[in-house]
Amino acid sequence: MKVIIIEDEIKTARELERMLQNLDDAIQIGATLTSVAAAIAWLKGNPAPELIFSDIQLGDGLSFEIFREVKTEAPVIFCTAFDEYAIRAFESNSIDYLLKPVEEETLARSLEKYARFKEHLIASATYTQNLNRVLNQMDPAYKQNLLVHYRDQIIPVKVSDIHFIYASGRSVQIYVGNDKSYPVQYTIEQLELMLNPAQFFRANRQFIINRNTVQNIEHYFNRKLYVVPEIAPPEKIIIGKVKAQSFLKWIEQ
Known part of the structure; x- marks a missing residue:
């Protein structure tokens, strides 16, 4: 067999x-x-x-x-x-x-x-x-909104407003317009399953990015890609060479 x-x-x-x-x-x-x-x-x-x-x-x-x-x-x-x-x-x-x-x-x-x-x-x-x-x-019912617990508030954040998601250690932050960011209780793996893959791409271990907020894409060494979003991320968003072609096709779709 x-x-x-x-x-x-x-x-x-x-x-x-x-x-x-x-x-x-x-x-x-x-x-x-x-x-x-x-x-x-x-x-x-x-x-x-x-x-x-x-x-x-x-x-x-x-x-x-x-x-x-x-x-x-x-x-x-x-x-x-x-x-x-x-x-x-x-x-x-x-x-x-x-x-x-x-x-x-x-x-x-x-x-x-x-x-x-x-x-x-x-x-x-x-x-x-x-x-x-x-x-x-x-097929998951993709999230349209996320509830963010911030200080003494519960803030509804529209998924479409998220520029990118950044994971560092055990901390996961969503970055929205006006340079605002909020911590969320989900792991980046959980968020990847919650978000529509037509709109969001898992760039690497640390970042998920929103298609509509990609401002520029540059060639990086060793056939990698450097993605520049509309607002500055905490560190460079690098797409490895294994995912580079999939990412470019995703951007074109």
């Missing part, structure tokens, strides 16, 4: 590969792909695998983008730390999930479930419909 793994944490991918081959030595890992862009390119250029294991949150976006871009009949088992509404969506549509950290016993049950439903899933057109329905159900 040919399997591909879509996972940007190399250690996690290797551990998943080890467990799969330990459970069934007939499983062949066709590829381990670390980004949305790499997965799309591989699926477009290669015969479909029999089964896909996919993380949800990747370095250049959410894996849902892969399955909207590439129509595949291969069943997908998501590896996720997503909340319960996502899990219920999987269960109602007979698409399995694994909660991280993945345990071998849970992985074995997923493979057994796949074996039971294999013929039905691949032969039936309803599988693709079910996958699309799950993807739609898992």
Whole structure:
């Protein structure tokens, strides 16, 4: 059985590969792909695998983008730390999930479930419909406003007013017009899932930027990009070379 793994944490991918081959030595890992862009390119250029294991949150976006871009009949088992509404969506549509950290016993049950439903899933057109329905159900209702607790006030901030989000250590700040900034209780990873990816881009570990507030983009050394927003950030916003092309395409869309 040919399997591909879509996972940007190399250690996690290797551990998943080890467990799969330990459970069934007939499983062949066709590829381990670390980004949305790499997965799309591989699926477009290669015969479909029999089964896909996919993380949800990747370095250049959410894996849902892969399955909207590439129509595949291969069943997908998501590896996720997503909340319960996502899990219920999987269960109602007979698409399995694994909660991280993945345990071998849970992985074995997923493979057994796949074996039971294999013929039905691949032969039936309803599988693709079910996958699309799950993807739609898992689309978050993106935030339009954030409530900021600042001193003795609770301030509603329009998401559209956010220029960028900056994380430093355990502190996360949202920067809005007039050089104002507010601390928020969310992590930058949580905010990334709350905000519409058509409007906001995760530049690196420290920054999420709003498309409408990008003033200028400059070439930086080693094929990186330097992004200049309308208001001055606490430090330079640098897009690494791995994300540079995705960022430029995102700006053009």
